[in-house]
Amino acid sequence: MERESHNEQETIAELQRKVDELERYLAAATDQRENIVVTQKLTKIYGKGATRVAALKEVDLKVRKGEFIAVQGPSGSGKTTLLNMLGALDRPTRGRVFIDGIETSGIPERRLYQIRREKVGFIFQTYYLVPTLNALQNVLTPVLPLKGSKRYEKRAVRLLELVGLKDRMHHKPGELSGGEQQRVAIARALILNPGVILADEPTGNLDTKTGAEIIELMHRLNEKREKTFIIVTHDHRIAESAERVLYLMDGKLSDVPTEAD
Ligand code: ADP
Numbered sequence: 001m002e003r004e005s006h007n008e009q010e011t012i013a014e015l016q017r018k019v020d021e022l023e024r025y026l027a028a029a030t031d032q033r034e035n036i037v038v039t040q041k042l043t044k045i046y047g048k049g050a051t052r053v054a055a056l057k058e059v060d061l062k063v064r065k066g067e068f069i070a071v072q073g074p075s076g077s078g079k080t081t082l083l084n085m086l087g088a089l090d091r092p093t094r095g096r097v098f099i100d101g102i103e104t105s106g107i108p109e110r111r112l113y114q115i116r117r118e119k120v121g122f123i124f125q126t127y128y129l130v131p132t133l134n135a136l137q138n139v140l141t142p143v144l145p146l147k148g149s150k151r152y153e154k155r156a157v158r159l160l161e162l163v164g165l166k167d168r169m170h171h172k173p174g175e176l177s178g179g180e181q182q183r184v185a186i187a188r189a190l191i192l193n194p195g196v197i198l199a200d201e202p203t204g205n206l207d208t209k210t211g212a213e214i215i216e217l218m219h220r221l222n223e224k225r226e227k228t229f230i231i232v233t234h235d236h237r238i239a240e241s242a243e244r245v246l247y248l249m250d251g252k253l254s255d256v257p258t259e260a261d
């Protein structure tokens, strides 16, 4: 009799564990449906022993589709590392990353490449355009490995028009101003119609006026095309015009500014 009730208790405990597990699973599924970017306890550690650096420490982040977010923080606080993790350019040490409902932490490299290309667009401070290619060819570089890349040409032309470079399509980067080069980079980021744009100091190399134009363009893409923006920036104008500002300090993410140690 005693034995039986012991078994019964074990069965109940087992059932309770299953219910808890299911609840966690459902909560995670809901999160991923409502949020285009989710991280859970995202941790990145570089190096070992004396050179060990914890660049991100258990970062929990939820970004809704269509949000315009600025990320601020001092140099070395983990901003670029965070973007690299969100864009699947590098793998977390621990924790999970979901982009558009797909868990990118833990999937094979080959598939990761595809997700990187289709789900996210990158914009960098220094543009990273190919100097020997003209604007149109640069916008097309993400689709070059794809079959039927020809059919993207019309789209590339439309995107260059959208960013205000109708008359500059056949210019090479060296023949374009910094602001124009960044516009090419933005058109390139949009070629595969990703939901999320990740930007690392997009106005960092631009003068005040040109920077303002790039900010305006990003807001326009956010509003008209429902692109989600996550922008690492020191530019107070981006932070002031963002829907939400997040702060990184020593690898920890916070929604309130934290004092330096
Ligand atoms: P931020 O972009 O905010 O300046 P990073 O994300 O580039 O900061 O770097 C965060 C921390 O991780 C820094 O201490 C940096 O030195 C370290 N770090 C970044 N990348 C690497 C790497 N590839 N190898 C080792 N340490 C790195």
Ligand code: MG
Pocket (backbone or CB within 6 Å): 079, 080, 081
């Ligand atoms: Mg950085």
